[in-house]
Amino acid sequence: MVWENGCVVIVMLTPLAENGVKQCYHYWPDEGSNLYHVYEVNLVSEHIWCEDFLVRSFYLKNLQTNETRTVTQFHFLTWHDQKVPGSTRSLLDFRRYSMKYW
Numbered sequence: 001m002v003w004e005n006g007c008v009v010i011v012m013l014t015p016l017a018e019n020g021v022k023q024c025y026h027y028w029p030d031e032g033s034n035l036y037h038v039y040e041v042n043l044v045s046e047h048i049w050c051e052d053f054l055v056r057s058f059y060l061k062n063l064q065t066n067e068t069r070t071v072t073q074f075h076f077l078t079w080h081d082q083k084v085p086g087s088t089r090s091l092l093d094f095r096r097y098s099m100k101y102w
């Protein structure tokens, strides 16, 4: 989906797990690469902005064509299920940083 639509940014608003309940598939590798069909996903960098969110950079490769792309993922960590974010400030900061990439 990311490849077909030429996505350059992923905005993720859920933590991976909450209270032991999985909320989202961990679709990027912490090291090395993950392979989905002909698409290879590599983690290039992970930058922790604050305790509420971080930014990752992925390097994607289509192994059929050898075409490569970069995708940036903004991951908000503290908006918990059926709750509101703990602080307005960090959500607005998150929006401000991520919007530069849209």
Ligand SMILES: *[C@@H]1O[C@H](CO)[C@@H](O)[C@H](O)[C@H]1NC(C)=O
Binding pocket: 064, 065, 066
């Ligand atoms: C992709 O790269 C590999 C390794 O360099 C090469 O063997 C292959 O022919 C390339 N494929 C295309 C479609 O360029």
